[in-house]
Amino acid sequence: xxxxxxxxxxxxxxxxxxxxxxxxxxxxxxxxxxxxxxxxxxxxxxxxxxxxxxxxxxxxxxxxxxxxxxxxxxxxxxxxxxxxxxxxxxxxxxxxxxxxxxxxxxxxxxxxxxxxxxx
Amino acid sequence: xxxxxxxxxxxxxxxxxxxxxxxxxxxxxxxxxxxxxxxxxxxxxxxxxxxxxxxxxxxxxxxxxxxxxxxxxxxxxxxxxxxxxxxxxxxxxxxxxxxxxxxxxxxxx
Numbered sequence: 001x002x003x004x005x006x007x008x009x010x011x012x013x014x015x016x017x018x019x020x021x022x023x024x025x026x027x028x029x030x031x032x033x034x035x036x037x038x039x040x041x042x043x044x045x046x047x048x049x050x051x052x053x054x055x056x057x058x059x060x061x062x063x064x065x066x067x068x069x070x071x072x073x074x075x076x077x078x079x080x081x082x083x084x085x086x087x088x089x090x091x092x093x094x095x096x097x098x099x100x101x102x103x104x105x106x107x108x109x110x111x112x113x114x115x116x117x118x119x
Numbered sequence: 120x121x122x123x124x125x126x127x128x129x130x131x132x133x134x135x136x137x138x139x140x141x142x143x144x145x146x147x148x149x150x151x152x153x154x155x156x157x158x159x160x161x162x163x164x165x166x167x168x169x170x171x172x173x174x175x176x177x178x179x180x181x182x183x184x185x186x187x188x189x190x191x192x193x194x195x196x197x198x199x200x201x202x203x204x205x206x207x208x209x210x211x212x213x214x215x216x217x218x219x220x221x222x223x224x225x226x227x228x
Contacts, residue, residue: 035217037162044222045154045162045205059216095161102209105152105167112161 002026004034004096004110011116012086019082020113022096029077030054033099035106036070036081040092050099051079086117121145121210123220130226131196139191141206141220146189149209151220153182153191157202165204166191193225201227 007021022034035050049060053072060070069082079096094113097106123143131137141151150169154162164173166182179194189208193200206220 037219044203045156045207045219047207047217047219050216059214061216061218062212062214065214097162103150103168105164105173105207106154106162107164107167107173109161109163 002098002108004098004108006094006096006110006113009114009116011118013119014088014117015085016117017082017084018086018115019080020094020115022079022081022110024077024079024098027098030074031100033102034072034079035097035099036068036079037095037097037106038092039095043092048081048094053077053079086115088117088119091115091117121208121212121218123151123206123208123218125204125206125220125223127221128224128226130228131193132228133198134195136192136194137196137225139193139204139223139225141189141191141208142187143208143218143220144187145208145211145218146184146187148211150184151182151189151206151208153180154205154207155200155202156205162205196225196227198227201225 005023030053036048038046049070051058051070053074072079096110098108099106152167156162165180170182181192205222210216
């Protein structure tokens with residue numbers, strides 16, 4: 001079964017760092033892009049960025065460029081989303097999703113990781 | 120970056136047809152993906168590319184595009200189709216990424 005399993009929910013303080021993960025299984029991890037999508041409470045979906053694990057080509061949403069870092073460790077079939085200094089506005093649900101090519105949709109999604117940033 | 124605009128909400132009687140639209144300049148170049156999201160759940164891809172339904176998606180879901188507008192049509196809406204729907208497309212700008220639409224809440228009456 002093709003799956004993306006995300007790390008558990010996090011509660012952090014402003015200014016702290018955080019790295020959440022997304023582990024793929026049941027498919028060839030390096031042949032599919034992994035995208036990250038944010039959903040703030042009561043709001044819509046926000047595309048954050050995408051990475052191709054085979055060569056680590058990465059693209060970011062312009063507002064988030066420099067605010068987050070997307071990476072992968074293909075040896076353990078895992079993608080990451082990282083913050084160096086969290087803000088309260090980073091609170092939300094974060095999903096990773098698999099995408100076969102940039103012309104296709106995101107066909108498999110992780111279960112989501114809740115991030116709460118509060119003092 | 121590009122923007123994709125959707126109507127905030129639409130309603131449809133059970134068994135009738137509803138069309139959800141998505142408007143944006145990038146749709147002149149790229150086909151969108153369409154995602155269904157029910158409360159408390161991750162989104163599900165229902166249409167992508169040129170009207171391609173992933174395995175397991177009912178045939179009552181279909182997609183089309185014309186100019187700067189794309190549409191998702193549900194023909195014979197069922198109670199379980201009540202959900203939020205989002206379009207998603209490549210971004211026309213230099214960042215070469217993607218953008219989601221503003222989302223449409225579909226209510227089945």
